[in-house]
Amino acid sequence: MTDSLPSGLPAPRPPVDLRLDRPTPARMYDHFLGGKDNFAVDREAAERVKQAIPNTYEIVWENRFFLQRAVRYLAEAGIDQYLDLGTGLPTQGNVHEIAREIIPDARVVYVDNDPIVLAHGRSLLAGSPGTTVITADMREPHAILGNTDLQALIDFSRPVAVLFVAVLHFIRDSEDPAGIVKAFRGMMTSGSYLVLSHLTTDGPPPAAVTRTVEVYESATSPIVFRSRNQISQLFDGFALQRPGLVRPWQWRPEPADTMHTKWLYAGVAQISDTPTGRH
Numbered sequence: 641m642t643d644s645l646p647s648g649l650p651a652p653r654p655p656v657d658l659r660l661d662r663p664t665p666a667r668m669y670d671h672f673l674g675g676k677d678n679f680a681v682d683r684e685a686a687e688r689v690k691q692a693i694p695n696t697y698e699i700v701w702e703n704r705f706f707l708q709r710a711v712r713y714l715a716e717a718g719i720d721q722y723l724d725l726g727t728g729l730p731t732q733g734n735v736h737e738i739a740r741e742i743i744p745d746a747r748v749v750y751v752d753n754d755p756i757v758l759a760h761g762r763s764l765l766a767g768s769p770g771t772t773v774i775t776a777d778m779r780e781p782h783a784i785l786g787n788t789d790l791q792a793l794i795d796f797s798r799p800v801a802v803l804f805v806a807v808l809h810f811i812r813d814s815e816d817p818a819g820i821v822k823a824f825r826g827m828m829t830s831g832s833y834l835v836l837s838h839l840t841t842d843g844p845p846p847a848a849v850t851r852t853v854e855v856y857e858s859a860t861s862p863i864v865f866r867s868r869n870q871i872s873q874l875f876d877g878f879a880l881q882r883p884g885l886v887r888p889w890q891w892r893p894e895p896a897d898t899m900h901t902k903w904l905y906a907g908v909a910q911i912s913d914t915p916t917g918r919h
């Protein structure tokens with residue numbers, strides 16, 4: 641993506657709220673993954689994170705491969721509808737592409753609060769009926785659940801997978817990340833699944849965590865690392881599936897996945913009828 645237009649060309653109207661003055665998590669993540677849909681302000685911030693965490697590339701791809709294995713596992717279990725919260729910019733192996741390898745008419749709703757995701761997602765999804773991208777904030781679950789485009793695709797009376805992959809660490813404690821998961825859980829019927837990964841304080845060098853938190857203070861969203869215990873509490877009301885809450889690369893690994901870091905925890909859980917799931 642270019643940062644400025646050649647002179648003489650009329651500037652297209654930018655999408656509402658497309659922030660060019662501050663880095664955004666979606667565009668920084670795109671840079672970490674090796675994408676081109678980011679601006680200088682994002683690349684500068686991302687490079688500062690890479691100075692603090694030299695293996696950023698491994699971390700983001702380890703997370704991405706977990707997402708793909710989890711969706712494949714759920715599609716093989718017969719899940720044909722997905723709500724992907726905090727989608728990020730389209731990259732290789734998006735949720736609908738993975739799910740549709742197994743269930744060709746799987747329906748997928750993508751939600752992100754960064755309007756650049758809608759701009760790029762629309763072109764990816766053009767000609768893919770049964771998918772949509774919504775610009776919305778997961779801190780407002782009821783607005784998402786009441787969205788008519790979502791309601792046209794997701795039938796909450798049947799099992800659904802709700803994905804919070806590498807997103808809840810953009811939610812402050814004061815914004816109640818567990819309450820957000822709980823609001824979606826309230827709509828999920830028996831047999832539904834939660835897929836979740838999260839940055840952790842358990843493993844990484846504390847100084848690198850601190851430097852990363854400082855970089856995101858200049859971004860549109862802060863970043864919050866949590867302990868394994870705090871992350872496990874996000875699964876309340878769900879029963880973790882084997883192998884439990886583990887490093888993303890430990891979750892049903894495939895031989896080709898060689899990214900092994902200590903920066904995240906991840907798990908897949910099924911809704912449980914008891915008030916608290918097993919961790």
Ligand SMILES: C[S@@+](CC[C@H](N)C(=O)[O-])C[C@H]1O[C@@H](n2cnc3c(N)ncnc32)[C@H](O)[C@@H]1O
Pocket residue numbers: 665666667669703704707725726727728729751752753754757776777778779804805806807810861
């Ligand atoms: C690190 S990316 C993860 C993308 C994808 N889930 C993955 O794991 O590959 C986090 C995404 O969450 C989005 N996000 C952050 N806070 C959000 C919020 N409050 N509501 C919706 N999306 C949010 C960001 O814009 C970004 O695209």
